[in-house]
Amino acid sequence: MIPEEFAQARFDSYKQKTENQKVLYETIVKYLRNFEEIKGTKQNSLGFIATFGELRIKQLEPSKRAQAKREHNSFGLGKTHLQVAAAKYLMKQGYSVLLISDGTFMDDLIAAKMMNDDKKEFNRLLHSAKQVEVLVWDDLGKSKWSEAKENLYYQIIDYRYRHNLPILYSSNEDDETLGEKIGFAANSRLKGMSKDYMVAVEGEDYREKE
Numbered sequence: 001m002i003p004e005e006f007a008q009a010r011f012d013s014y015k016q017k018t019e020n021q022k023v024l025y026e027t028i029v030k031y032l033r034n035f036e037e038i039k040g041t042k043q044n045s046l047g048f049i050a051t052f053g054e055l056r057i058k059q060l061e062p063s064k065r066a067q068a069k070r071e072h073n074s075f076g077l078g079k080t081h082l083q084v085a086a087a088k089y090l091m092k093q094g095y096s097v098l099l100i101s102d103g104t105f106m107d108d109l110i111a112a113k114m115m116n117d118d119k120k121e122f123n124r125l126l127h128s129a130k131q132v133e134v135l136v137w138d139d140l141g142k143s144k145w146s147e148a149k150e151n152l153y154y155q156i157i158d159y160r161y162r163h164n165l166p167i168l169y170s171s172n173e174d175d176e177t178l179g180e181k182i183g184f185a186a187n188s189r190l191k192g193m194s195k196d197y198m199v200a201v202e203g204e205d206y207r208e209k210e
Contacts, residue, residue, distance in 0.1 A: 009084040020203040045193035048170040053177030079170035098132040106143035130159040137169040141181035150183040
């Protein structure tokens with residue numbers, strides 16, 4: 001399901017106003033051009049992350065947070081726009097694609113685990129994320145950490161790693177803080193999968209100007 005905000009997201013409507021936005025665009029276009037060749041390999045994924053993670057900013061003294069947010073902003077750069085455009089492109093190519101938003105999906109998984117239905121809904125959600133041909137994971141690491149969630153991150157990412165199933169993900173955490181949010185083992189797997197197409201960016205939030 002495509003978020004309503006991004007229903008019209010296309011590559012030709014992506015605004016390349018800054019050097020960072022150009023890098024994001026060029027990286028995902030290159031990735032899609034090579035997708036057929038790399039999809040069945042261990043390095044078949046793509047990641048857009050922050051240079052200075054949200055968790056790192058929150059850990060600063062209150063007086064320093066605003067300045068750090070201004071200097072290292074990773075929001076509103078168009079990461080999700082490009083992910084949705086890529087999802088649409090891959091669906092047109094005949095691939096099954098699942099687009100999930102981290103905060104909502106992980107909370108739904110935990111809630112489903114508590115349901116009195118012999119874990120049918122939980123297994124349905126988990127199965128879909130593990131086995132879909134292409135998983136597009138927006139805002140990875142946004143959900144509040146818990147041991148149960150860390151275990152689920154690893155289950156999904158490790159399964160996809162072992163079965164050569166691509167993940168296109170974005171995060172407002174950096175290389176290190178993402179590991180703190182999803183678990184270092186899962187993050188290690190993910191970095192290996194996306195090492196050829198991983199970009200760390202920061203810049204001005206263009207949504208604030210709209």
